[in-house]
Amino acid sequence: MKxxxxxxxxxxxxxxxxxxxxxxxxxxxxxxxxxxRYDPSLPxxxxxxxxxxxxxEDLFEPGETK
Amino acid sequence: MKPTTAEPCYSYLVTVxxxxxxxxxxxxxxxxxxxxxxxFIALGLATSFLxxxxxxxxxxxxxxxKALAAGFYSSVMGFLFGSMMVRTLDTETVMxxxxxxxxxxxxxxxxxxxxxxxVVAQLLFWFWRYRDARETAPVTGWRRVVQMCLTGR
Numbered sequence: 001m002k003x004x005x006x007x008x009x010x011x012x013x014x015x016x017x018x019x020x021x022x023x024x025x026x027x028x029x030x031x032x033x034x035x036x037r038y039d040p041s042l043p044x045x046x047x048x049x050x051x052x053x054x055x056x057e058d059l060f061e062p063g064e065t066k
Numbered sequence: 067m068k069p070t071t072a073e074p075c076y077s078y079l080v081t082v083x084x085x086x087x088x089x090x091x092x093x094x095x096x097x098x099x100x101x102x103x104x105x106f107i108a109l110g111l112a113t114s115f116l117x118x119x120x121x122x123x124x125x126x127x128x129x130x131x132k133a134l135a136a137g138f139y140s141s142v143m144g145f146l147f148g149s150m151m152v153r154t155l156d157t158e159t160v161m162x163x164x165x166x167x168x169x170x171x172x173x174x175x176x177x178x179x180x181x182x183x184x185v186v187a188q189l190l191f192w193f194w195r196y197r198d199a200r201e202t203a204p205v206t207g208w209r210r211v212v213q214m215c216l217t218g219r
Contacts, residue, residue, distance in 0.1 A: 028198035037197075038125050040124070044124060
């Protein structure tokens with residue numbers, strides 16, 4: 001699944017570690033999501049979307065996971 | 067707003083109850099001193115494995131389950147294949163079969179499989195976590211050529 005997590009994170013000026021802390025996951029997980037190796041669960045996707053003030057469909061779009 | 071789960075409780079409950087089980091079984095046939103300390107080694111590995119990622123990290127949890135399944139299948143298959151090879155190459159076993167005598171008891175125990183499973187699972191887990199932590203480097207050189215041939219991009 002393609003996503004705009006990296007774009008939105010850098011726009012906020014957060015590091016991967018900072019985002020991970022806000023989400024309650026590890027930095028590796030944030031990197032795996034950004035590099036599209038891992039699709040987050042629905043609850044985590046909602047948390048990410050809420051954190052960036054976006055809708056899930058604006059953040060994630062269908063596509064192949066690497 | 068962070069997703070909350072009861073996962074930390076389960077993890078500590080499993081670890082503590084496993085250690086209690088082994089400690090309570092000291093006077094029994096399964097006691098670690100009668101199994102060469104394998105029980106303690108297995109539990110040490112299990113404790114390290116269960117606590118090797120941040121609590122509540124869903125990616126860590128899913129990789130851990132994947133690593134455990136891969137570790138279990140590879141260790142069972144490895145032991146079965148190894149045992150087959152030993153039986154094939156060991157003439158004494160073949161001769162006993164031909165003489166219709168019962169096979170010699172094997173020293174392979176559940177602790178051996180548990181230890182092998184946990185070692186393979188831990189190594190796989192570390193590798194996958196390392197891969198997750200790595201930034202995707204831009205593909206250059208011959209790898210780029212191969213990628214273009216395969217994906218057309």
